[in-house]
Amino acid sequence: ETGVTQSPTHLIKTRGQQVTLRCSSQSGHNTVSWYQQALGQGPQFIFQYYREEENGRGNFPPRFSGLQFPNYSSELNVNALELDDSALYLCASSFRGPRPTGELFFGEGSRLTVL
Amino acid sequence: ILNVEQSPQSLHVQEGDSTNFTCSFPSSNFYALHWYRWETAKSPEALFVMTLNGDEKKKGRISATLNTKEGYSYLYIKGSQPEDSATYLCALDFGNEKLTFGTGTRLTIIP
Numbered sequence: 001e002t003g004v005t006q007s008p009t010h011l012i013k014t015r016g017q018q019v020t021l022r023c024s025s026q027s028g029h030n031t032v033s034w035y036q037q038a039l040g041q042g043p044q045f046i047f048q049y050y051r052e053e054e055n056g057r058g059n060f061p062p063r064f065s066g067l068q069f070p071n072y073s074s075e076l077n078v079n080a081l082e083l084d085d086s087a088l089y090l091c092a093s094s095f096r097g098p099r100p101t102g103e104l105f106f107g108e109g110s111r112l113t114v115l
Numbered sequence: 116i117l118n119v120e121q122s123p124q125s126l127h128v129q130e131g132d133s134t135n136f137t138c139s140f141p142s143s144n145f146y147a148l149h150w151y152r153w154e155t156a157k158s159p160e161a162l163f164v165m166t167l168n169g170d171e172k173k174k175g176r177i178s179a180t181l182n183t184k185e186g187y188s189y190l191y192i193k194g195s196q197p198e199d200s201a202t203y204l205c206a207l208d209f210g211n212e213k214l215t216f217g218t219g220t221r222l223t224i225i226p
Contacts, residue, residue: 042216106158
């Protein structure tokens with residue numbers, strides 16, 4: 001158990017809809033990263049939040065957006081869903097400080113199916 | 116686009132046998148290399164974070180080496196057990212834990 005929880009675990013949407021995925025980070029962690037794992041691929045970095053601000057973004061369009069809250073939990077929002085957005089979305093938390101371990105702690109993911 | 120390649124894509128190993136697989140990458144200009152174990156229906160679990168050329172790390176029956184000059188890392192499992200069945204992912208960290216993952220090696224241990 002990593003202490004990182006994600007919700008919902010599974011959901012089905014239709015093209016054009018919007019979705020919000022949620023992540024509670026491990027206690028004491030101040031950084032949250034989101035990854036997308038499409039079928040047959042490794043996880044791909046979407047973006048990272050540190051101190052409630054976006055701190056780096058992968059090759060994803062602006063319809064992928066996020067938030068980090070004062071308690072360091074986070075949301076991933078995807079607008080105008082496309083079929084290719086069907087994937088497992090992983091949240092990972094970590095601690096950035098004077099002596100970071102570099103280790104990420106992942107949740108079990110939210111599986112999104114877009115029809 | 117940086118390609119982190121893992122081989123083989125999948126393998127089956129008899130219980131008790133030892134095995135190893137590879138993570139290769141074209142660049143040595145990264146901060147760290149990570150190995151994760153990902154069991155079905157669970158979350159990826161960190162095994163090792165390696166930063167130095169020649170680094171060797173060990174956790175129980177699992178160990179890993181890193182060669183940044185030739186662009187590869189090996190993961191070894193000694194005396195495979197059924198609980199070792201999982202997908203093993205490697206990833207490069209270019210700083211601040213923004214990881215570039217390979218596609219993984221899916222390991223199945225045959226009892």
